[in-house]
Amino acid sequence: MSRQSYIFTSESVSEGHPDKVCDRISDAILDAFLAEDPRARVACETFATTNRVVIGGEVGLTDQARLHTFMDRIPEIARACIKDIGYEQDKFHHATCEVTNLLHEQSAHIAQGVTGERGDEGAGDQGIMFGYATNETPDLMPAPIQYAHAILRRLAEVRKSGQEPLLRPDAKSQLSVRYEGGKPVGVSSIVLSTQHESEAQSSADIRAIVEPYIQEVLPEGWITADTQWWVNPTGTFVIGGPDGDAGLTGRKIIVDTYGGAAPHGGGAFSGKDPTKVDRSAAYAARYLAKNVVAAGMADRCLVQLSYAIGVAKPLSIYVDTFGTGEVDPAAIEIAIPKVMDLTPRGIRTHLDLNRPIYARTAAYGHFGRAPEADGGFSWEKADLAEALAKAV
Structure with missing residues (x-):
């Protein structure tokens, strides 16, 4: 257990x-x-x-x-x-x-x-991709990463609106979430480092700016007198961004996915068109895992897909429901290819991925976001739940 x-x-x-x-x-x-x-x-x-x-x-x-x-x-x-x-x-x-x-x-x-030699579209590379979902938050995401994103997204909003003109773009958050009975119930510590305007501003000054917004986005009652706060713990953070530290595409793959709560296949997403299964199959795996949980078949679900370059169909499909399932994971593995074509072309068609919807994914996570009218975050829909439930 x-x-x-x-x-x-x-x-x-x-x-x-x-x-x-x-x-x-x-x-x-x-x-x-x-x-x-x-x-x-x-x-x-x-x-x-x-x-x-x-x-x-x-x-x-x-x-x-x-x-x-x-x-x-x-x-x-x-x-x-x-x-x-x-x-x-x-x-x-x-x-x-x-x-x-x-x-x-x-x-x-x-x-x-x-x-592909036969004209059928194969995967753009070999690799393994994971998707994960859990019912511990409304978006079926792990709470620590979902709320760590929410804090920084809110601070970016007030910075860019001019509401908090002393904040600057570079920032990191870290959330330690306390679980009881397998469910998130509170925050034991909050770490927030954010670039700011002046060397005259102390850590206490920055905490006074950011704390109301952090309180706003976290669930009521999660912050208590016992919660530890670490805001700009090293003090001054005026020099930030690429001037303070070099940046490179694809170095934040755990931030992009599940915050370490689930495995990662190792391939980054950003800058890759959807013929690359590093991206499209990871989106498909999240879509499938989310729909399994949305259908009530499990409280938690992990889906792994594997591919070989030039080969269209996945080499394997693996499902784990961590003992929380109402349905045998093996039955879900059999049902998945019945309800979704998992070839690269099939994924792109089903999720409508051949469109300019990717710049918005580059920060605050690729998962746990609301599907958008123009097709953005289509992999976050729960429209396959009924079909999956019928197929098992």
Whole structure:
């Protein structure tokens, strides 16, 4: 039997964190390519440091003759991301930082593997992907990561609206959640480090700014007199973003998923078009796990999918309900391919992934977000629950 009383910790980082700046630029470039051509192929990496952004990787359009002209837009896309995040520092400013574009045409050998010898579309790479859901929050996400995201999202809102003009873009949160009877009931400690305007501001000054918003987003009663607060514990945090620490696409994969509450296959999401199963199959696995829990078949569900490059169908499907299920996990494994085509093309079609919906995923988590009218976060729908329940 799994433990019922414990403390579990997860962290999040803001959109201004150096790695997240890079994720945002990579995904904005992906969106631009998909808006130009829904069949575009993109594997885009971004590196950022003091006054410099370097972008590299492989890209392709159906009409490759248009690629050269399209490349001229890359620096403009990067600068727009940096501006929206809010960086106007002397050593990292959207208008003055140097942007180097090293993107090039996709390898013909990789393209061949994805297309497949028989013309059926294969996976863009080998790999394993995990999806997870739990009924401990309304969004069927683990509480520590969901509320760590919520804190930083709220602080970004008040910073960008001008309500809290002394806050700056770079920030990290960490939440230690206390569980009793297997359910989250409170917070034992809160860690919040946020970039701010002036060296004259103390940790106490910053806590006075952020505490009301943290109280606002956490469930009532979770913060008590025993909760430990660590706000800017090292003191001054004025130099932030890529000027303070270099950033790179794909370095926050646990932040992007379940905060360590579930396994991760190892592949990053940002900058990859949905032919890459690192991204699309991870979304499909979350979609399936969420629908299992939404159907009432289990309180918790983990789904693993595995793929080989150039092979369309998954090599294996694994389900674990951690002893919380009303249905045998083996029966769920058999039911899943009956209700969803898990080939790369099938996933993209079912979840409508060939559209520019990815820049918004680059911060505050890829999961536990509300599905949007234009198809964003389609993998968060619970519209497969009934079909799954009937198929087992």
